[in-house]
Amino acid sequence: MATAGRIRSSLSLFSKVIKSDSVASQRYILHPQLSKNFATAPGAKGGERTLEYFVPMALFGGTGNYASALFLAAVKANSLEKVETELLDLVEASKRAPTFFQFMKDLAVPADIRVKAINDICAQAKYSETTKNFLVVLAENERLRYVDSIAERFVELTMAHKGEVKVIVTTVIPLPPEEEKDLKETLQDILGKGKKAKVEQKIDPSILGGLVVEFGQKVFDMSIKTRAQQMERFLA
Structure with a gap:
């Protein structure tokens, strides 16, 4: 089960690796x-x-x-x-x-x-x-x-047209209010002025923990399941 600490850690990682994805006319x-x-x-x-x-x-x-x-x-x-x-x-x-x-x-x-x-x-x-x-x-x-x-x-x-960007966030449990607020603020900083994140939350216990963020053509997978699979491939 994901903890608030794991979600917060994933949010921190997300803010470092993602870059703004501008929509050009x-x-x-x-x-x-x-x-x-x-x-x-x-x-x-x-x-x-x-x-x-x-x-x-x-x-x-x-x-x-x-x-x-x-x-x-x-x-x-x-x-x-x-x-x-x-x-x-x-x-x-x-x-x-x-x-x-x-x-x-x-x-x-x-x-x-x-x-x-x-x-x-x-x-x-x-x-x-x-x-x-x-x-x-x-x-x-x-x-x-x-x-x-x-x-x-x-x-x-x-x-x-309205500057909205659909963002799908997948977690094991619903994001606590504090983490949800942090996520929206992080997304807003990334998207910049003139863009607004429209967040849709999905629950998927199979990811084991962490979160997966999708918007546009980008997918940022910071789930425990993916990290475990990466470690398995490294050990192999």
Whole structure:
């Protein structure tokens, strides 16, 4: 079982080895086909043209592209927080409604039926035009089944936009208030001004003691389990 002393020791080690991981603003090109109906602008002759904006971080893959497109549309509509709330509400509601969850996953459902269902749901829930139009695009392109993954990537963008950094801290027991305060202060010092640590605690008895800190692409494993494994390899 981890003790306060071991946790405090791990926090001290953590503060020495970790360095700030700044999030640089990167250019993202939004293709007009993806931006259809919710983020396009007229070209010189009334046709669609590619829009160019800045997003707080670059995401890749299909879900990353859709999340980035929604982010840009929400920023343009000045409704970023509202869109985030609506998208997360839809994801949570789908988890509590097996029939609707299956409906989103079923590719056999015709596109027109999917679109009608989404329009009806958005009207009843009084969702914003940005959210509704985005969900319609997903329905038309058979991408509703990815809405939960898209929502996760979208939250990554909104957190980066607000200067928040998600930090996962794994320990054997919940951090005592004093150690939790020390950890947050250490993280804040590391991240610097303009960034805010959003700490998520996880309990995992298998690490035996110490702690594991994860954020961005960095993992700092200061658990007793890992130290014991390192010692075993050294002795071998």
